[in-house]
Amino acid sequence: MTNRRITTALLAALIGALTGTPAAHAEEAAGIVANLWERYRSVRTETETVDIAIVSAPPAAPVPRAQVEALLQTGGPGIRPKRATRRVTYAADHQDKMVIVFGAPAEDVGTAFLVWRKAGRDQDEQWLYMPSLGRVRRIAVTSSQSFVGTNMRYEDIRELAGERVDNYSYELLPAEAQDGRPCTVIQATPNPGVTSAYKRRKMWLDQAWQIPVKVEYYDARDVLWKVLYQSSVTQLPSGIHRADLLEVRDLQLQEATFMLISKREVAQALSPETFTTDYLERAGADL
Numbered sequence: 001m002t003n004r005r006i007t008t009a010l011l012a013a014l015i016g017a018l019t020g021t022p023a024a025h026a027e028e029a030a031g032i033v034a035n036l037w038e039r040y041r042s043v044r045t046e047t048e049t050v051d052i053a054i055v056s057a058p059p060a061a062p063v064p065r066a067q068v069e070a071l072l073q074t075g076g077p078g079i080r081p082k083r084a085t086r087r088v089t090y091a092a093d094h095q096d097k098m099v100i101v102f103g104a105p106a107e108d109v110g111t112a113f114l115v116w117r118k119a120g121r122d123q124d125e126q127w128l129y130m131p132s133l134g135r136v137r138r139i140a141v142t143s144s145q146s147f148v149g150t151n152m153r154y155e156d157i158r159e160l161a162g163e164r165v166d167n168y169s170y171e172l173l174p175a176e177a178q179d180g181r182p183c184t185v186i187q188a189t190p191n192p193g194v195t196s197a198y199k200r201r202k203m204w205l206d207q208a209w210q211i212p213v214k215v216e217y218y219d220a221r222d223v224l225w226k227v228l229y230q231s232s233v234t235q236l237p238s239g240i241h242r243a244d245l246l247e248v249r250d251l252q253l254q255e256a257t258f259m260l261i262s263k264r265e266v267a268q269a270l271s272p273e274t275f276t277t278d279y280l281e282r283a284g285a286d287l
Contacts, residue, residue: 052257053079065260089272111128113157152257
C-alpha cells in the first residue's frame with residue numbers, strides 16, 4: 001500500500017470513529033492492518049535461521065519456547081526436524097523478494113523457494129528448486145500444496161512477509177486480550193476473484209508490539225482449520241518487534257509445525273543475485 005493510500009486509510013479510520021458506520025469501520029480495520037505491515041517491513045532486509053519441528057499429536061497450545069527447544073534437541077517418534085535460512089528484501093515499491101533454503105534434514109538439503117512479490121493486483125511469481133529433480137520449476141500462486149512437508153501452504157509463507165491488503169476485506173471486531181495482552185481483533189475475508197485456501201482469517205494484533213500474536217484460519221466450509229501463534233517476542237534496535245517462535249497448528253490433522261528463530265539479522269546488505277532463479281540451483285552450497 002502506497003503512502004497516499006495509507007493516508008487515505010487513516011483518514012477513513014478517523015471518519016469511521018466519528019460516524020460509526022460499517023463501511024468506515026472496514027476502512028479503519030484496513031488502515032490498521034496496512035500500517036502494521038508497513039512497520040513490519042521497515043527493516044529493509046532480514047535474514048533468519050529457522051529451526052523447525054513438525055510434531056504429530058502435539059502438546060496443548062500454545063507451547064512455550066523451552067518445550068519447543070526440548071523437542072528440537074531430543075527428537076523422537078512423531079517429530080520431524082528441519083532447518084532453513086530465510087532472506088527477505090523489502091522494496092519501497094512493495095515488490096519484495098524472499099528466498100528460503102533448507103539445510104536439514106539430508107533429504108531437504110538444497111531445496112530452495114523463491115518469491116517475487118508484485119504490487120497492486122499483479123500476481124506474485126514463485127519458484128521451487130528440489131535437488132532430486134535437478135531443475136527450477138515455477139509454482140502457481142494458487143498452489144494448495146504443503147510447503148516442504150510443514151503445516152503451512154505456499155500462501156502462508158508469502159503472507160507472513162507482509163499481507164497484500166488490497167486482496168482482502170476487513171472487519172473490526174471487539175477487542176480481546178491474548179495471554180493477558182490487549183489486542184485489536186480483525187477479520188479478513190478474500191475479495192471476489194482472489195484465490196485463497198481460506199474462507200476467512202481472524203487476527204489478534206498486539207496493540208503494543210504491533211504484530212499478529214494469534215491468527216485463526218477457516219476452511220471453505222467455514223470450519224476452523226489452523227491456528228497460528230507468535231510468541232517469544234523480542235525488540236529490534238529500531239524499536240520494531242519480532243516473534244522468535246511461531247506455532248502453526250493444524251486442528252484437522254492434529255499436527256503442528258514449530259519454527260524457532262535461532263538467529264536474525266536485519267538491515268544487512270543482501271546481494272540482488274540471491275533473489276534469482278539462477279541462485280536457487282546452487283543455494284545449498286552457501287549453507
